[in-house]
Amino acid sequence: MTDKTDMERQATAAPAIELKGISKAFGPVQANKDISIRVMPGTIHGIIGENGAGKSTLMSILYGFYKADKGEIFVGGKKTDIPDSQAAIAAGIGMVFQHFKLVENFTVLENIILGAEDGRLLKPSLAKARKSLLTLADDYGLKVDPDALIQDIGVGMQQRVEILKALYRQADILILDEPTGVLTPAEADQLFRILGRLKSEGKTIILITHKLREIMETTDTVSVMRRGEMTATVKTSETSPAALAELMVGRKVLLRVDKTPAQPGDVILDIEGLRVVDEKGVERLRGIDLQVRAGEILGVAGVAGNGQSELLEVLGGYRTGTGSVRVKGQALDLTGKHSDGQSRRQHGIAHVPEDRQREGLIMDYQAWENTAFGYHNDPAYRSGILMNNAAIKADTVEKMERFDVRPPNPKLEAKNFSGGNQQKIVLAREIERNPDLLLIGQPTRGVDIGAIEFIHQQIVALRDQGKAILLVSVELEEILALSDRVAVMFDGQVMGVRDASATDEKELGLMMAGITHAGEGT
Amino acid sequence: MDTMPKWAEVVLVPLISLLLAAILSALVILGIGEDPVAAVKLMVTGALGSTYGWGYTLYYATNFMFTGLCVAIAFHARLFNIGGEGQAMLGGLGVALACLYIPWPHWSLALIGATAMAALFGAVWAAIPAFLQAKRGSHIVITTIMFNFIAAAVLNYILVNMMRPQGSMDPATARFPDATKLPTLHDLLAPIGINFSKAAPANISLLVAMAACIFLWVLIWRTRLGYEIRAYGHSESAAKYAGISPVKITMIAMIISGALAGMMAINNVMGEAERLVLNATEGAGFIGIAVALMGRSHPLGVFLAAILFGFLYQGGAELALWTSIPRELIVVIQALVILFTGALDNMVRMPLEKIFLSVRAARAPKPKRKPVEPAE
Numbered sequence: 001m002t003d004k005t006d007m008e009r010q011a012t013a014a015p016a017i018e019l020k021g022i023s024k025a026f027g028p029v030q031a032n033k034d035i036s037i038r039v040m041p042g043t044i045h046g047i048i049g050e051n052g053a054g055k056s057t058l059m060s061i062l063y064g065f066y067k068a069d070k071g072e073i074f075v076g077g078k079k080t081d082i083p084d085s086q087a088a089i090a091a092g093i094g095m096v097f098q099h100f101k102l103v104e105n106f107t108v109l110e111n112i113i114l115g116a117e118d119g120r121l122l123k124p125s126l127a128k129a130r131k132s133l134l135t136l137a138d139d140y141g142l143k144v145d146p147d148a149l150i151q152d153i154g155v156g157m158q159q160r161v162e163i164l165k166a167l168y169r170q171a172d173i174l175i176l177d178e179p180t181g182v183l184t185p186a187e188a189d190q191l192f193r194i195l196g197r198l199k200s201e202g203k204t205i206i207l208i209t210h211k212l213r214e215i216m217e218t219t220d221t222v223s224v225m226r227r228g229e230m231t232a233t234v235k236t237s238e239t240s241p242a243a244l245a246e247l248m249v250g251r252k253v254l255l256r257v258d259k260t261p262a263q264p265g266d267v268i269l270d271i272e273g274l275r276v277v278d279e280k281g282v283e284r285l286r287g288i289d290l291q292v293r294a295g296e297i298l299g300v301a302g303v304a305g306n307g308q309s310e311l312l313e314v315l316g317g318y319r320t321g322t323g324s325v326r327v328k329g330q331a332l333d334l335t336g337k338h339s340d341g342q343s344r345r346q347h348g349i350a351h352v353p354e355d356r357q358r359e360g361l362i363m364d365y366q367a368w369e370n371t372a373f374g375y376h377n378d379p380a381y382r383s384g385i386l387m388n389n390a391a392i393k394a395d396t397v398e399k400m401e402r403f404d405v406r407p408p409n410p411k412l413e414a415k416n417f418s419g420g421n422q423q424k425i426v427l428a429r430e431i432e433r434n435p436d437l438l439l440i441g442q443p444t445r446g447v448d449i450g451a452i453e454f455i456h457q458q459i460v461a462l463r464d465q466g467k468a469i470l471l472v473s474v475e476l477e478e479i480l481a482l483s484d485r486v487a488v489m490f491d492g493q494v495m496g497v498r499d500a501s502a503t504d505e506k507e508l509g510l511m512m513a514g515i516t517h518a519g520e521g522t
Numbered sequence: 523m524d525t526m527p528k529w530a531e532v533v534l535v536p537l538i539s540l541l542l543a544a545i546l547s548a549l550v551i552l553g554i555g556e557d558p559v560a561a562v563k564l565m566v567t568g569a570l571g572s573t574y575g576w577g578y579t580l581y582y583a584t585n586f587m588f589t590g591l592c593v594a595i596a597f598h599a600r601l602f603n604i605g606g607e608g609q610a611m612l613g614g615l616g617v618a619l620a621c622l623y624i625p626w627p628h629w630s631l632a633l634i635g636a637t638a639m640a641a642l643f644g645a646v647w648a649a650i651p652a653f654l655q656a657k658r659g660s661h662i663v664i665t666t667i668m669f670n671f672i673a674a675a676v677l678n679y680i681l682v683n684m685m686r687p688q689g690s691m692d693p694a695t696a697r698f699p700d701a702t703k704l705p706t707l708h709d710l711l712a713p714i715g716i717n718f719s720k721a722a723p724a725n726i727s728l729l730v731a732m733a734a735c736i737f738l739w740v741l742i743w744r745t746r747l748g749y750e751i752r753a754y755g756h757s758e759s760a761a762k763y764a765g766i767s768p769v770k771i772t773m774i775a776m777i778i779s780g781a782l783a784g785m786m787a788i789n790n791v792m793g794e795a796e797r798l799v800l801n802a803t804e805g806a807g808f809i810g811i812a813v814a815l816m817g818r819s820h821p822l823g824v825f826l827a828a829i830l831f832g833f834l835y836q837g838g839a840e841l842a843l844w845t846s847i848p849r850e851l852i853v854v855i856q857a858l859v860i861l862f863t864g865a866l867d868n869m870v871r872m873p874l875e876k877i878f879l880s881v882r883a884a885r886a887p888k889p890k891r892k893p894v895e896p897a898e
Contacts, residue, residue, distance in 0.1 A: 027879050318762040341765025351763070359763040362756045369749070374764035376749050385745050 014077030016041040016173050016204040017062070017093075022071035024057055031057040033228045035071070039173075039221075044195060044205045046215040046236070049225030050248055050448030052418045055208045058225070059175050063095045064088045075173075094166025098178040100158050102150045108161050109133065109146040112168050129168065136167050140197050156187035163194065173204045180214060186303070192218050210248075210448055212241040213477075224248055249450045259460045262484035265294035266328075268437050268468035269315075274323035274334075276310045276492075284310040285321065286492040290470075292437070297459065297469040299483030299500070301476055303512055307492040308472045309354055312441050315470070316351040317344035327437055341374060347437075350430035352423075354441030354472065360426040363415040367405070368396040370414050371429050399428040404454065420451030427455060431462055438462060441472045456482060476505055476512075490514040526871075526878050532823065536816055536863055538870045540830075543862040547855040556847055568840025569833045577707060577722015578839075581794065582806075583832030584724065587731035588786035589810025590817060590824040591738050592779045597819040598742055599775035600755040605651060605666030606783040607807025608673030609644040613784025614791040615677060616643030618685065618798035621698040632702040636792050637730065637785055644784015645777045647673060652776030656769040662776075670807070681800060694799040704793045727789035731828075734782060735821040741778075742821070751775050783807060815864035827863075834859060 015038040024032040031054045039045040049055050060066045062073065064082040073080050075091045082088050088095070102111050109129055117125045130146055137143050144160055145153075153161075159179060166174055176195075180188040195205055195218060207219060215222050216236060223233040224247040232247050246252055269292040276285035285307050292298045302308050313319035315332075317340045325332045327347050333339045344351070353359035361370050372381050372392045381392050396410040403424045405417070414422055423443070430438065443459065444452045459482060463469055473479050479486055480500060488495045488511035495511040548558035569579045589606040596603035603609075616639035626632035651665035681693040690696075706725045711718040742748040754761040754771040761768060786806060791798050809831055816830070817823025838852035862870075 027882055316763065317765060340767065341763055343765070345765065353763050355759075358757065358759045360760070362753050362760050364756045365753070372749075373753065373760070376746050376764075382746060385747065386740075387744060387746055387749055389744075 013041055015039055015074070016076060017206070018074040018077075019058075019062070020072045020074070022058065022061060022068045022073075024061060024066060024068050030228050032061070032068070035225075035230045037223055037230060037233065039204060039206060041076075041172075041204050042199060042202050043220040044199055044207055044218055046219035046222040047206060047208045047225060048210060048212070048215050048222055048244060048248060050210060050450065051420060051446065052448075053225040053248070054228040055225055056177060059095070059177060059206070059208060062088065063093060063175065089169050089171070092170060092172040094163075094169060094171025094174050096159065096162040096166060096174065096176045096179060100162055102158055102161060104151040105149060107147050107149055108144050108153070108164075111150060111161055112146075112165050114165075116169055132168060133164065136164060139201060140167070140194065142167075142194060154187070156183055156190060159183070159187075159191065160194070163198075171203075173206065174198065175206045175208070177208045178210070179207070180209065180211065188214075212244055212449075215244065216241055226250055245449055248448075251450075257456045257460060257481045259482075260464070262296040262463065264296040264484070265466060267291050268294050268328055269470060270324075270326040272324040274311070274314065274321055274325060276307075276314055276319060276321040278310070284492050285314070287323070288492075288494055290487055290494060290497075292468040292470050294436075294468050295463060295466045296484040297463050297471055297482055298497075299479035299486045300470065300472045300489055301479045301486055301508055301512060302474070302489035304474045306489045306512075308474075308489055309441070310492075311489070312351070312354060312439055312470075312472055315344070315349065315439050316353065317341045342377065345374060345433075348435050349437045349439060350433045350435035352426050352430050352438070352440040352443060354445070356419075356422050356426050361414040361422060364413055366411050366413050367400065367417070367425055368393045368410040370425055371396040371399060371410075373429065375429070375433070399432055400425075402432070403428040403458070418448070419446040420448045423447050423455065424451065427458060431458055434465075435467065437468045437470065439470050439472075442474065443471070444473075444475070444478060476508060479508075480505065488512055526875055530874065530878065532818065532820070535867065535870050535874060536823075536827075538874070539816075539862040539867065540859065542870070543855075543858040546862075547858050550851065550854060550858075551847065554847065554851065556845060561841060561845065561847065564840055564844055565833075565837030568844075569836040572719065573707075573717070574719035574722050575836060575840075577719045577724040578836040579829070579832040580707070580724040580728055581722065581789065581832070582835040583828045584728045584731045584789045584793075585786050585803075585806040586809050586813045586828035586831050587735060587825060588782050588789070589807050590813030590828050591731075591734055591810075591821065592783035592807075593810045593814035594817065594819040594821070594824050595738060595742070595751075595782065596775055596779040597814060598748075598755045599751045599771055600758075601652075601655075601772065601775055601779075602663050603648065603666055603776065603779045603783075604663055604811065605648060605669045605673075605780070605807070606810045607803055607805065608666070608670035609647045609780040609783035610786045610790075610803045610807050611670075611673045611677050612647040613640035613644040613787035614798050614802050615680065616640045616784060617787040617791045618695050618698075621702040621792060622685075622695060626699075626701045629702060629704055633704060633726065633730075633788065633792075636702070637788050640784040640787040641781035642784070644787075645781040648776045648780020648783070649773065652773050652780075655776075656772040674801075677798075678800060681798065685798070692799075695797050698792065698796045702792060703796065704788070706793075723794040725789065725793035727793045730785070730788065732825070734785065735825045738782075739821040747774065783810070812860040812864050815860075815867075830859075831856075 017039040019035060019037045022032050022035045035058060047055050057066065061068045062082065064084040064087050067083065073082055080091050082091065103114065109126055112133065113125045113129045118128065133146055142160055142164055144157060144164065150158060179191060183191060199205060209215060219236045221233065222236050224231045224244060226248060271288055271290045274285055274288040275283065278284050288311065300308050310319060314321040314334065315325065320335045320339055322334060325334060327349060330347065332347065333343065357363060362373060375381060376387065382388050393410050400408045400410065405421050405424045414425065417425065440459065443455050447455065459469060471482055483500045485497055486500050486503060486508060487497045488508055490512060491514060551558040551561050569575045589610060592606045593603055617636045620636040620639040621632060624635060626635065647669060651662050651669055654660040654665050655662040681695065685695045686693060687696040704725045704727065708718045708720045710726060742752065750766045751771055753764065754766055754768060758768060790802050795802060813824055813827040813831055816827040834856050838856065841847050842849045842852055
């Protein structure tokens with residue numbers, strides 16, 4: 001299709017979705033302010049904005065989860081009222097959530113008909129669904145095994161099931177909320193191929209994300225949101241990542257990390273032959289050898305699930321292993337009484353865990369309580385068996401200021417901060433301990449651009465103070481930007497270690513897939 | 523952001539729940555042809571209208587404070603201890619042993635000794651399910667329920683075959699010696715000129731229970747142990763990350779929980795019956811669950827809820843005595859209160875939250891602080 005006919009079609013056709021003057025407030029917080037947007041049929045329309053910009057609220061209004069305070073919704077040129085998700089489905093709108101809504105111990109087929117069964121008996125519905133599933137799979141290249149249990153298939157596949165669920169309900173408009181948050185780069189690429197296919201078959205797609213790369217690669221049009229307002233809608237081909245970032249944050253953003261060459265000192269962390277067998281008896285780490293020196297950042301790259309998490313957990317003291325791990329020459333206890341988080345902290349190891357909501361923070365604790373988390377036995381934080389709450393609070397106020405946590409309210413519960421600010425609370429707690437070794441996993445997962453810049457600066461600053469840093473991230477870009485050396489993990493082993501300046505995404509990508517250079521062993 | 527001010531959360535929600543339960547109870551009473559207003563009057567005068575009534579209300583409340591605290595502390599570690607009943611029974615055994623076999627010179631020493639034994643027996647009885655959960659993964663709800671039955675059977679055996687005095691037909695221990703007799707509220711209040719009923723069973727254990735409330739508040743909100751227990755209760759994975767041992771927290775929380783349930787025995791066994799009888803606990807262990815739920819696992823809440831349930835118990839007994847409202851209906855009324863305050867909490871909470879939100883929105887057109895993070 002040429003550009004001209006494309007434009008002609010857009011000029012004549014009504015927008016697939018049009019929102020006019022949508023406003024929504026939660027108490028004093030204006031989540032959406034007078035938002036208007038036109039999404040043309042057969043296009044991929046990106047909505048980008050930082051965490052908390054109001055993207056998800058807007059989509060929830062479109063899908064009938066919230067009712068807008070003001071404004072109108074038009075679907076296919078017709079004014080439509082969407083009081084609940086049933087109405088959204090009836091209007092041809094399908095939604096793929098960031099956190100999948102699937103029944104783990106049901107099969108793919110059972111999940112697809114869930115809520116869309118035809119009669120009281122399941123058999124005919126299942127048979128019908130199986131048939132249309134085959135057609136859908138053919139039409140859009142969405143191959144899944146209809147009889148596999150959800151719990152047995154990968155995250156990428158589960159997402160496919162979510163898309164199929166929407167298509168089975170005859171959705172013409174698909175909304176995807178942060179679809180790549182849980183995917184590996186390869187799975188993400190597959191997803192985008194599927195989206196391209198759906199588009200060419202005439203479906204309309206709204207892609208919500210805060211990742212610039214995805215917007216640039218996949219969308220036709222992009223709308224930028226900031227603080228509840230729609231700041232711009234532009235053609236993707238006519239903009240650049242830097243311009244979008246500026247629109248999102250409201251100021252110029254440094255997209256790469258400024259750092260001087262590392263000046264490595266003594267070996268701080270020395271891992272030899274580290275092995276981990278998990279609860280199911282599967283060997284997760286199969287003899288890891290790694291060294292991290294003072295004043296350097298060692299990045300551990302790899303597709304999620306290749307042992308990086310287990311490595312952090314063993315080092316952090318909440319998973320047992322065998323082999324030898326020395327910190328500043330002292331052997332760590334890997335199995336016994338002293339293999340716990342408290343002992344690790346006494347060894348001068350600080351740990352920013354991969355999942356701040358499950359591990360790094362108690363979401364129901366207030367910020368000040370979280371600031372003491374893991375360090376609650378510190379003499380400065382206690383008086384006898386009691387906690388010294390006043391001292392902790394005072395310390396929290398200082399840390400919040402230094403790390404620019406917003407809002408700077410030590411009595412706010414962790415769950416009420418945005419992702420970036422939650423991460424800053426964890427970082428402040430761990431970095432301000434002035435550790436000899438910092439373990440840091442997925443430092444910027446689910447964190448907005450403005451905060452990413454800040455977090456990266458803090459990590460580099462700690463390195464420049466001569467500390468050793470072990471960084472695990474599934475974002476290759478981040479690994480390359482921050483690390484001085486890069487280790488690639490595959491299937492519980494280290495495939496190789498490279499100087500960050502002497503390697504590139506292509507080489508690392510091959511190693512992540514388990515392929516080392518020819519001539520360097522098998 | 524918090525949607526409701528704290529006072530509404532802790533005062534208004536339970537009050538409205540209570541009101542709803544009362545209305546429904548009134549309808550039930552109307553339905554069987556009795557006068558609800560007269561019934562309420564009778565309950566209030568029966569439970570609160572005399573020092574005799576108060577004496578019984580506070581006696582029951584003392585039991586419920588101990589068992590309510592027992593459930594509350596376990597809740598903070600996200601453990602559901604349904605075994606308060608069995609732990610209290612074993613506590614009774616501890617009290618009986620302490621009182622019968624040790625020649626106490628004075629009641630105060632006897633109280634300390636009996637309290638320690640009661641706590642020890644209750645703690646051991648809770649520690650077994652705790653150990654099974656921590657080390658073997660047996661679900662604590664199941665094991666503590668089973669331990670209630672085991673406790674009843676053990677007690678039955680011991681009373682019938684071992685501790686029953688020669689020649690007695692009654693499955694109960696001998697009467698405790700006079701030196702272990704605890705001062706009642708009558709004895710305690712007489713020196714300051716208050717003439718409290720002599721016949722009512724409320725005794726010095728009430729003060730022990732109140733002290734336990736204060737102790738538990740300090741433990742939960744001020745100590746490092748309490749911090750670790752709450753952290754574990756909120757998130758086990760985060761607790762592991764921080765180096766808080768799940769085994770340690772499970773054991774300690776359950777041991778404290780069982781000890782509190784066991785301590786109830788100084789009230790009902792030592793203070794009231796002055797001997798150990800079968801079924802001395804009379805279901806107080808289960809009422810403790812409702813008390814902890816209604817009191818939101820906060821010691822002050824537990825204190826107030828225990829007094830409310832003490833009132834319902836005593837008032838209910840009066841109703842059964844003086845009206846044709848059958849005993850079973852009293853249980854229905856108590857169950858309604860439990861249902862509304864414990865189980866249907868959100869039914870009241872959510873509309874109330876909405877009201878507060880709209881009131882706040884109307885009152886504050888211009889928020890002083892800039893809204894930094896709109897909800898996603």
